[in-house]
Amino acid sequence: MTYGYCRDLVSSIDAQPLYQCLGYWINEKGDVFTGIANERVGSERWYDKFRCMLTRQDQPQWFAKSLFAECSSLSSPTDGPEKVIITPVIPEEVSSTFFFKLF
Numbered sequence: 001m002t003y004g005y006c007r008d009l010v011s012s013i014d015a016q017p018l019y020q021c022l023g024y025w026i027n028e029k030g031d032v033f034t035g036i037a038n039e040r041v042g043s044e045r046w047y048d049k050f051r052c053m054l055t056r057q058d059q060p061q062w063f064a065k066s067l068f069a070e071c072s073s074l075s076s077p078t079d080g081p082e083k084v085i086i087t088p089v090i091p092e093e094v095s096s097t098f099f100f101k102l103f
Contacts, residue, residue: 022050030057033071054080061086 022035034053041049050069055062055077064080066073074080 026057031055031076032057033074053084 018039019036020039022037024032024034026032032055034055036051036053038049038051047068052066052069052071052074054064054071054074059077062077063084063086064074064077065082065084067081077083
């Protein structure tokens with residue numbers, strides 16, 4: 001996952017955390033909670049390493065992420081301490097041209 005700086009959002013940053021999924025569960029409302037660990041954070045900063053993310057089965061592109069290793073602060077994918085919108089980026093197609101000399 002790559003975070004990109006948003007020109008109109010003061011709190012946005014460029015970053016490339018490397019998350020490991022620790023597990024997930026789905027509640028009766030269709031909310032999907034996921035425990036994650038940022039592998040780029042060392043064990044000396046354990047309070048920064050673990051987070052909880054919340055999305056819904058019917059809105060997989062919206063996420064709310066906790067600031068600490070707890071899920072109680074998350075109530076919906078659009079309301080949380082940190083909000084993430086996943087936008088797929090389609091790689092630019094590169095076309096190659098080959099010329100073969102025929103004998």
